[in-house]
Amino acid sequence: MALWLKNYLKKYKWDLLFSLVLTAVLMFPYMIRSFTPVEHDTFFHLSRIENLSRAIRDGNFFPAIYPYENNGFGYASSLFYNDLFLIPSALLRLAGVPLALCYRINVIIAVYISSLTMMSLVRSIYDHTPAVWLSAAAYLFSNYHITDIYVRGALGEIFALAALPAMLCAMYRILHDHDTEGWFTLALSLGALALCHNLTFVLGVFLFILVFGLYLDALKKDIFIALVKGVGFAFLISAFFTLPMLEQLGSQSLVVHYFASGSDLSAYSMDLWQYFANTTVFAVGGNARPHDATMLVNVGYFLEFAPLLYLFVKKENKNRLVTFALIAGYLMILLPCSLVPWKYLYAMRILQFPWRLNTLGILLLSIPAAIGVNEILGKKPLVFACIAVLSAECVWHVRPVLSRTFGMDDTLTWQNVLDGQLCDPCYSADYVRVELAGGDYLPWPHPDYRTQTRKIMDASGNEQDIEYSQRAGYFSFTLNEETEEELILPLTWYNGYTAYKTDKSFTMIETGRTDDGLLKVRNTGKGDYFVLFEDTALRRLSSSLSIMGFVFMILIRSKMNWWSEYMNVINKRKKS
Structure with missing residues (x-):
């Protein structure tokens, strides 16, 4: 392990350092202020960190219920929204780190990992450093990603954006390069995606199926086995969360069921003007609001137009996956338009919002955009100039965050929030909204928790x-x-x-x-x-499956590495 880490740091040190630069450009509002602006879901994730730290203090790293939430009635967000990647933040909180700072650290780490995984993906396809770095800049600085971080406060989706490039990279290694050892990365990335964000995981599975179909003609037995191993172990290591979640979803009618059955996706489709808007707006999504009161959800000008340069790349230099990424990426960003009859696409209500498809759009379009720019411009200084322009635009987009005044500074505690120092904790809801956000996982119907008696x-x-x-x-x-x-x-x-x-x-x-x-x-x-x-019988069983699956996966991987090193030694001896 130490040798692998040493080799990795030596080989990719410049990627690691440049990812720090890109992260600093995007996250500087979180780095220079001891203040966390509170946006759509920020309160919810702050509450998750705080309550997980309390559970860990009580000896439970994987709680099912947060008993102190919602005026003491309890809330099972962790059964539906996995908290594994919040454990480091919760431990920092227990160590005395301010809650708001714990949240900011979480986001910064997720952004840094996103940069690294995007670089890894493009380097596996097209090993030219300027293009590799440009792809990460395009991915991180896309309008959709900026909105995710600074307007929506969508922490789960921010983490998922770090796992998506790793999953696609693993599939490329297996299907295109015939590197069967890619199953391990596939298992980790697909499993992590399932634990990060449910809806992005669904999109990831959809992408997996598309890429699998793309390389169906090149499928061989060893390749198929590698894919099965990757998917199988991904299922096992995430089963401790996914199976109990499905069990809970089927156990009663929840608020999320009610809203999913009655939502009108067309209200959140994108009108033409929304594709060309380019100003960060702290508001909500939709197409019925004034332009200056509508959240920015497009991918940005660079990803809308730069990928077209790939069309002019010489045929012999083109790559099947990149061509697919170009076509599929444009489909992903065009499908949310209001011309599509979203009102009647009932099966797609699982997305919540049509513009969520831009999650795949920014991933896929960053690949042909970076490669196309590098191939057409040809010179490193010009590509680095593109990165500089994207960085400047990113700073312009996130600069308004510095003017946000509603939020938590590092002196405030979660109890201060519950006491109403920032706002009414229930604002416009019949439950404690600062803890539950949309209350998606409350029973439907449920009492008014503001007035419901706390007596038996x-x-x-x-x-x-x-x-x-x-x-x-x-x-x-x-x-x-x-x-x-x-x-x-x-x-x-x-x-x-x-x-x-x-x-x-x-x-x-x-x-x-x-x-x-x-x-x-x-x-x-x-x-x-x-x-x-x-724990239900299924939760106990699935936890055992995950533990055994993870241990077995590590053992297989270690054995493969040991055998490979052993054979290298044998071959060297034969040659000598």
């Missing part, structure tokens, strides 16, 4: 004079009277909540869900009761 109730909704204790995911109370009336607890129900009675014996008692999504327990009379979220 009977089946008729009458408050009971029963004291309880709630800490670190455990809810306990004592009944002193012999009654057998069903009790409703001040907890939001999720599949996995279990109740026990500990009076002379240790007995599991029946639990269920009320019509409005609260947890109810069967009252079996006098005694001590405690309630906790226990």
Whole structure:
């Protein structure tokens, strides 16, 4: 491992250093201020970091429920939105690093990795450093990526943008270069994509299928086995999250189901003018708002026009994947237009917004754009001049971030936010919006959590004079009277909540869900009761699968490296 790292640093040191430069250009508003502007989903991700740090403090690195969220009713965001890549930030938070700074560090790291993976992808196709660096600049500085970071605060998608180039690079190595060892990178990148962001993972799978079809004529047994290994191990190492998530989605009706079934995608399609807008706007998306109040979601002028230069590259210098990237990339950025009947494309509602296809657009178009510019201009200084122009435009785009005044400075704590020092914690919602954002994973219907009593109730909704204790995911109370009336607890129900009675014996008692999504327990009379979220059988099984899959994958990879080194030694001895 140490030797591999030494060789990697020696071989790619300039890529590593230039990625730092590109990251600094894009992220300088986060680097020069001890302030984190709060945009669409920023509060939600700050809450995730804070609550994960509290869970880790209680000894749980992979919590299912954040029990302190939503006025103590609890919220299961981690069952639907994986927190694995937030663990470093949560550990920093436990070490005393300000919460807002933890968030900024997370984004900066994701951007840096995105630059490296994009460089790795283009270098595997076209090993010319100016083009490699230009591709990373185009990818990082695209309007869509800037909006993701500074307007939407879409942390999951920002991380996913680091995994997408790695996945495509692994597929290229396997399918084009016939490098069967690429299965390991494919497994890691595809698995990471599943853990970063659900919807980007769906787009990644779609891209995987397209690229697989592109090289179908070159498919051989060893290539197919490498792909199966990569996909199989990706499934295994991400199963601890994906399978329980699917189980929870099928266990009850959630807010996300309600909105997905009734959303009108055409309201978020792109009118013609939106393809040519070029000013960062701190607003929301859509096509019914004034131009100066509509979020910028296009890919930017460079990625809209520069890829066309690849058409003028000599035929003998063209590459199948790059040609595919040119065609598919333009399709991705054109499909969100309002001419497409999105209103009737019900199956596509999973995207939430048609312009989400630009996620693939910026990835694919960055490849022919960089190669086309390098081939046509031909001289390094001219390509570096393009990078300089893109960098200047990026600075111009992100400069307004410095003027944002609504946000968290490094002196504020999460409790300050919940106390309303920045805004009403529930603003325009019947739950604690700063913690839950859109509340996608609340039951549907659900009570008004702002006014819902925090007392235990009977089946008729009458408050009971029963004291309880709630800490670190455990809810306990004592009944002193012999009654057998069903009790409703001040907890939001999720599949996995279990109740026990500990009076002379240790007995599991029946639990269920009320019509409005609260947890109810069967009252079996006098005694001590405690309630906790226990992993379902599927979650326990999938966690075991992920652990075994990861260990097995590392062992296979290590064995392959050991065998390769052994054979090299044998061959050298034979030659001598």
